[in-house]
Amino acid sequence: MKDVANAAAPLRIAIVGAGAAGTLVALNVVRRSEPGTTLALTFVDPAEDLVVGAAFSTTDPRHLLNVPAAGMSFDPEDRFDFATWCSDQGMVDADEASYWFAPRREWARYLRQRWQETLAAACDRVTVTHVRRRATGLVPDGTGITVTVEGDEPLQADRAVLATGLPSVGDSWAPRDLAGEPRYVADPWRPGALEALLADDEDVLVVGTGLTMVDVALSALGEAGSGRRVVALSRNGRLPQPHAPAYLGEVVPDVRAWGSTLPEVRAAVHAHVGAVEQLNGDWRPAIDGIRYRVAELWKRLSESDREAFLRDVAGEWGVRRHRIPPASQAALEEHQAAGRLEVRAGKITAVEGTEGGVEVATADGDQLRFGWVVNCTGPRSDVRTLGNPVLDGLLGVGDRTPVAVTDGLGLGLVTRDGQVLGADGDPLPLWTLGALRRGELWESTAIPEIRVQAGEVAAALLAD
Ligand SMILES: Cc1cc2nc3c(=O)[nH]c(=O)nc-3n(C[C@H](O)[C@H](O)[C@H](O)COP(=O)(O)OP(=O)(O)OC[C@H]3O[C@@H](n4cnc5c(N)ncnc54)[C@H](O)[C@@H]3O)c2cc1C
Incomplete structure (x- = not known):
């Protein structure tokens, strides 16, 4: 060498x-x-x-970032570097910068x-x-x-x-290959992918109700007053949880006695979250504290337990661990209250392109028409x-x-x-x-x- x-x-x-x-x-x-x-x-x-x-x-x-500025410094030893940069740039007051979502x-x-x-x-x-x-x-x-x-x-x-x-991105939910559909956005992360959608006012079906849906819905709905509606649909209709309005700290658990099987670890996580919630009145510091122990716990699990985690637990863990900023939550709630955004649980059984739009059928028997369908089901694993x-x-x-x-x-x-x-x-x-x-x-x-x-x-x- x-x-x-x-x-x-x-x-x-x-x-x-x-x-x-x-x-x-x-x-x-x-x-x-x-x-x-x-x-x-x-x-x-x-x-x-x-x-x-x-x-x-x-x-x-x-x-917005889904991590507050104090967690986004390029150097973990210089924790407030990004927060200070944001306030130096005049984007946020110095006393609010560390818990700001830029x-x-x-x-x-x-x-x-x-x-x-x-x-x-x-x-x-x-x-x-x-x-x-x-x-x-x-x-x-x-x-x-x-x-x-x-x-x-x-x-x-x-x-x-x-x-x-x-x-x-994966689209295993799709009932058939949608690659040729002109009004289907397969990868919303591709630069410019939403350009044509944002240029009109047609209704949008967002498949997936996670973090990418939040971005796409907020872009598609734009400023209040747009005539467009967005329906966000996933198997369970589960939305990401919001961050707390203010920093609540992190309670890092001692995991030495948490066991090495998925049922043991899940039970210990529930106990930790329950205890912290009782003490602090909020579950978030418990989840944020576990983040420091995830790698250690993950290493203990067998391959079949990891597979079971992916199947049964990862979704619930993800919505609590990867949260949205309070401002994004407020915007979503405003759109929901105004009837511009609807979040549904369901399964798509058919998607057909029509003149200037897309017809979608769900397992509940609904036939819905949209101008656009956007795939927000996240990355393939x-x-x-x-x-x-x-x-x-x-x-x-x-x-x-x-x-x-x-x-x-x-x-x-x-x-x-x-x-x-x-x-x-x-x-x-x-x-x-x-x-x-x-x-x-x-x-x-x-x-x-x-x-x-x-x-x-x-x-x-x-x-x-
Ligand atoms: C929508 C979204 C929002 C997110 N928000 C946050 C957040 O707020 N805070 C946070 O901490 N994390 C966030 N994340 C997680 C995020 O993925 C990471 O923070 C970060 O972007 C990961 O960086 P990366 O360099 O690993 O991957 P990427 O940013 O995806 O970069 C990978 C690069 O590899 C290149 N590449 C791929 N294949 C090849 C190839 N064959 N040859 C050459 N180049 C190739 C790509 O062109 C790309 O430029 C978010 C993720 C997504 C998808």
Whole structure:
């Protein structure tokens, strides 16, 4: 392996995926590297700019962070950095900034600014290249790793990071292939996906009632006074819970005696939540405290318990753990009270395109007509089925030889503290973080977790 102290030969690091996670790794690598170290960083991502993945490419100011500003600093050791940045920018009063839910586009601007400042401070010992192409493969070659790129030369690196983020959206609910329907929005996270929908006033069916539905409904309904109606439908009609109006703290439990089976852990969680609720009058500090213990508890569960968790518990956990800001909740309630937004439980049995719209049938026998149908059922969970060429290549999808493997449920890659293990169990010169570590950690998709992982990955990339 390269001696990183040798200033003459730069350490070449390829970062596949330049979203929030990839950018946080790069930022940590530059900040943590010794002044004598030279670095050649290459982002590989078709996106035009950094930090524009599924969550942060939105330009709609109604799309708010679902984590208060105090949880969104790029540096967990400098907790209030983002909150202070927001108040310095004049977006919020300093005394309210830490529990403020900023528009997500502002966080992207913040992270890009911190990245540029970090780069400027490193002067010319760091070179950065952005290859605006999709990566198609990662091939370790004994001394380093080759990144193959769509329509471009392969790229040689000493070490690489795979930060391709949230899996692509799934639509297993759809009664048939809707890909050809002009008024069906299959992936609302794709930049510009809602443009045509926002340009008219037709009614909208949103399939799914989670966080993505909240974004889409608030955009589609726009300012009060629009004549449009939105119906949000899911199997259980369950909405995300709102954050409390003010910060309530976190009660981190001692989980040593919580057992190692799903029934034992569930019982312990219920007891903890009940006790905290009795003491504080609110369940939220209990759930927020458990967040710090999720990885530890997840590790204890057998594969069949994890499967049962995904099937029976993950939905209920998700609506309490990933909450919406009070302002989004108030806007939803206002739209519901005015009859512009209806949230329903149901199952779609048929979808047919008609002249300028879509007819939808439900299992209850309803026949509904909408101008648009938007898929907000969230990401697919099995990374083996995403059709992302870089993952397919790595995992040997098709008849290729696998370089790396996933956990049994396909939730993420098998790693040792983020360093990807080869199919033979040996560590590769490749690290990953975020959604691709869900198999090992479960809660691994939000910035409070990703920023810690980014620091750890950066330290490993710089280590001999
Ligand atoms: C709608 C939404 C709202 C969210 N809100 C919040 C929030 O408020 N707070 C919070 O903490 N978290 C939030 N999250 C979670 C969020 O996913 C993470 O915070 C963060 O965006 C994850 O960053 P990432 O870099 O891992 O993934 P992404 O941001 O998705 O970036 C992945 C990047 O990889 C690139 N890529 C993919 N495949 C390839 C390939 N083959 N070759 C090259 N590049 C590739 C993509 O183009 C993309 O730029 C939200 C998620 C969503 C979907």
